[in-house]
Amino acid sequence: MVKNEMKKAITIKDIAKIAQVSESTVSRALRNNEVINKKTRERVQAIAKENNFKINAAARNLRLQKTNTIAVIILFNEKSGQSISDPFMLELLGTIADELTIQGYDMLLTTSKTTPGDWGNYYFESKRADGLIVIGQGEKDERIGLLAGENTPFVVWGLPDETKNYSTVGSDNIKGGYLAVSHLIAQGCKRIAFFGDIKHPEILARWQGYQQAHKEAGLIVDENLRTNLDFTSADGYKHAKNVFSKNVISADATFTGKNCPDALFAVSDAIALGAMKYFKESDIRMPEQVSIVGFDDIAQSEYAHPSLSTIKQNTKQGGVILVQNLLKKLKGEVIKTQLLEVELVKRESSAS
Amino acid sequence: MVKNEMKKAITIKDIAKIAQVSESTVSRALRNNEVINKKTRERVQAIAKENNFKINAAARNLRLQKTNTIAVIILFNEKSGQSISDPFMLELLGTIADELTIQGYDMLLTTSKTTPGDWGNYYFESKRADGLIVIGQGEKDERIGLLAGENTPFVVWGLPDETKNYSTVGSDNIKGGYLAVSHLIAQGCKRIAFFGDIKHPEILARWQGYQQAHKEAGLIVDENLRTNLDFTSADGYKHAKNVFSKNVISADATFTGKNCPDALFAVSDAIALGAMKYFKESDIRMPEQVSIVGFDDIAQSEYAHPSLSTIKQNTKQGGVILVQNLLKKLKGEVIKTQLLEVELVKRESSAS
DNA sequence: AAACTTATTGCAATCGATTGCAAAGCATCT
DNA sequence: AGATGCTTTGCAATCGATTGCAATAAGTTT
Structure with a gap:
């Protein structure tokens, strides 16, 4: 029972010795380089498998100056203090993860909550990743602008911004806002509350859609x-209470006040x-008294x-395009900002 | 406007040249090695900063035989086809990400949906990561057992299993099941439906708690x-319909049938x-007609x-301990399986 | 049989940072 | 002056894989 394997990893040199060929031949054989005799190739490959040889990624990365890794950076709202929180972001993250795997890349994930913040340097310059994907909840972040100044390859989820010199992938937020509010108006709603912080560019776009529909x-x-x-749902609850209780709903819980909103467009489903929890608690009927449309699905x-x-x-689609655009950029192709279609999903909260 | 920077990254050699010292001195100075004269150290550090020197991670990893990276592997239910889906898993992932960053590690994330599956080899043997954290929805996965046979350092989120020779971190599922069901019984419930697949060890433990309370x-x-x-919520809805409609609720929607469940313990909040959506649709009142307790919060x-x-x-706590346990293991310390306390959160769905 | 291809393989340098060991610089002590 | 000890720095090897170029072997042509 001597533990003679010791943990010393097996390298190309070992395989070379066993196969009685040079290290270069092993390297080429393992990558299935045609220049190596087929018999030799197969023999080396077999030996490598038998001995459970695994390539040393660090050595390979160093030599090739490539990591086959993409860093995904999740920005988050400093205020709310939550890192990965919104379900929507997580779905996006999941599809990015899958697509990266399909494309043969590893994914290095970071939430900016605890990250020093100098991603361009940390991930790209120091060769931890070949490129970056930045996703956030629509916040403006000067750091993205700075990144664009360097030669770090990256793509951003968010609002297309022609004034920036980097490309993004994101939903057509103006149209989203427009569809939601037009729908509410079509249901007969006249005073539609808007729950969302227009300091975020994406939310501002939804607000523009709101205005357009009006x-x-x-x-x-x-x-x-x-x-x-x-x-957050917490804020949704809190502000629903604020807005819809104070001076809005008359005593008999019907909408009679002049300023009563009769609908709510929330910029996230959360x-x-x-x-909705507040409305339930207060016996405000949906959609009879308040029609509601969210965002994200x-x-x-x-x-x-x-x-x-x-x-x-x-x-x-968003996750896949983000990944594919970044990989194109790595190949030197020029990519352009992309606007994704959105779709109104009608359910009970706004049925007529 | 000559682009003479070219993208050629600056290395220790360059810094050495500028500072008129050897590469070894630069290396030591940058790591703030006391053996180097303080003046020299500071001068070199200043020069490195000025020139935006960033260490090449690949070279460093190769030399040190360490990556400062942990791979997090998310198992998922093959059936449901979803990758990162359950909100609970995501919260856990978030805390792991934060804790890893705090501890100075990078996080390599993979969802086993698209991963080849041979993580031990792919991540550890090939030196992409120093260790693994495996989290999954309580599924049994032989691959974990196989990992234990190798010398890959890893920790698992899940049910402590004394028959295994690897350590886990997980909630006290038996107690969780017990608390939930005892509470329901205390509310007067006599026939408590259990929604969960006991093929998953964690769920089986909750079922044992269920039995114990009975x-x-x-x-x-x-x-x-x-x-x-x-x-999934989809399955929750579907099976609520199955179980609570067929032969259970009498025509007038009161519970009169002999086999009527009067409560539901679901093994996840989702x-x-x-x-609950089904109960609402069917005007089954909660908690009057059905009391409900979920799992996860x-x-x-x-x-x-x-x-x-x-x-x-x-x-x-779970995320933090997973990370800390793994890091301890990397240092050679022996770590033991850990059982986390759970807590009953009483809300309206089971109030008396 | 000499000259020339063509197919295979190996040598040695390279990627960038780290570190054991030797060496040089300098001061102190006898 | 010479010996001794301490501080500071540099040399050179190393981590493992890759690749341009040279070298060898094998086959073909004249």
């Missing part, structure tokens, strides 16, 4: 109907679900009661 | 009350929330209506 319907936009909040929305109407983002 | 209360366990399903549970009682797993 203009088209000949309705006036009342800025007072807009509330800034976080992407927010909407939080708000997270899994839970279908199982809410009433089920939540929402704007579906194509996460699957 | 025994303690002098109640008989009816195996027919147990249903195997996936960790399942519970799916089931995901964010959404508090915002359901009625809010969902559940067994809270300490994800935060």
Whole structure:
């Protein structure tokens, strides 16, 4: 029972010795280089397998100046203090992970909560990754702008911004806002509350869609109907209470007050679900008294009661395109910003 | 405007040249090795900073035979086809990510959906990572057992299993099941449906807790009350419909049938929330007609209506311990399997 | 049989950082 | 002055895989 294997890893040199060939031949044989005699190749490969040879990634990376790894950086809202939280972001992350694996890349993940922040240097310059994918909840982050100044290859999930010199992949947020609000207006709603923080560019775009829908319907936009909040159910609940209780709903719980919102467009399903809890508690009927449309189409929305109407983002497509664009960029191809289609999913919370 | 920087990365050799010292001195100075004269150290460090020197991780890893990287492997249910899906797993992943960053490690993430599967070899033997963290939805996976045979350092989230020779971190599932069901029994429930697949060891443990609570209360366990399903709201909904409609609820929607379950213990909140949708649709009142307790305490549970009682797993603690245990193991310390406390969170879905 | 291809293989340098050991510099002591 | 000891620095090997180029072997042509 002597443990003579010791943990000394087996290298190309060992294989070379066993196979009675040079290290270069082993290297070429393992990569199935045609220049090596087929018999030799197969023999070396067999020996490598028998001896459970595994290539040393560090050595290979050093020599090739390539890591076959992509760093994914998740920005998050400093305020809310949560790292990976929103279900939508997670879906996106999942598809990115899958696509990277399919493309033969490893994924280095970091949440910017604890990260020093100098990703370009940390991941790319120091050769930990060949490129970066940055995803965040629509926050503006100067660091992205800085990255663009360096020669780090990266792509960003978010709002296309022509003034920037980097390319992004993201949903058509203006259209999303427009679809949601047009739908609510079509249901007869006249005063539609908007729950979302327009400091985030993506949310601002949704607000623009909101305005556009109003203009088209000949309705006036009342800025007072807009509330800034976080992407959490907690905030959705809290602000629903604020906005819909105070001076809005008359004593008999019907909407009679002049300023009553009769609908809610929440910029994330998480927010909407939080708000719905308040409505339930207060016996405000949905959609009779308040129609609701969310954004993202997270899994839970279908199982809410009433089920939540929402704007579906194509996460699957988004993740795949992010990865593919980055890989194209690595090959030197020029890639362009991409706008993904969104779709209105009608459910009970806004049915007429 | 000559682009003379060219993308040629700056190395220790360059710094050495500029500082007029040898490469070894630069290396030592940058690591702040006391043996180098303080003045020299500071001068070299300043020069390195000025020139935006970033260490080449590949070279360093190769020389040191260490990567400062941990691979996190997320197993997933082959059937459901979803990769990162359950909110609970994601919370756990988030805390692991944070803790790894705090400890100065990078995190390589993979979902086993697309991964070849031979993680021990791929990540550890080929020196992509110093160790592995395996998390999964309680599935049995022979691959974990195989890992244990090799000398790959790893830790697993899951059920402590004394028959295995690897250590795990996980919640006290038996106690969780016991707490949930005792609580339901205390509320007067007599026939408690169990939604969960006992093929998963963790779920089996919860079922044992279920039985234990029954025994303690002098109640008989009816195996027919147990249903195997996936960790999804979709399955929760579907099976709630199956179990609670067929022969269970009398025409007037009150519970009169002999076999009526009067409560539900779901092994995940996602399942519970799916089931609740069915109850809402069918005007089955919660908790009057059916009391419900879930498992995990995901964010959404508090915002359901009625809010969902559940067994809270300490994800935060779990993630931190997983990481710390692995790092201890890397240092050669012996670590032991750890059982985390769980807690009953009483909310409206089971209030009396 | 000499000259020339063509197919295979090996030599040796390279990627960039680290470190044991030797050497040089300098001060102190006898 | 010479010996001794300490501080500081540099030389050169090493980690493991890859690849341009040279070398050898084998086959073909004249």
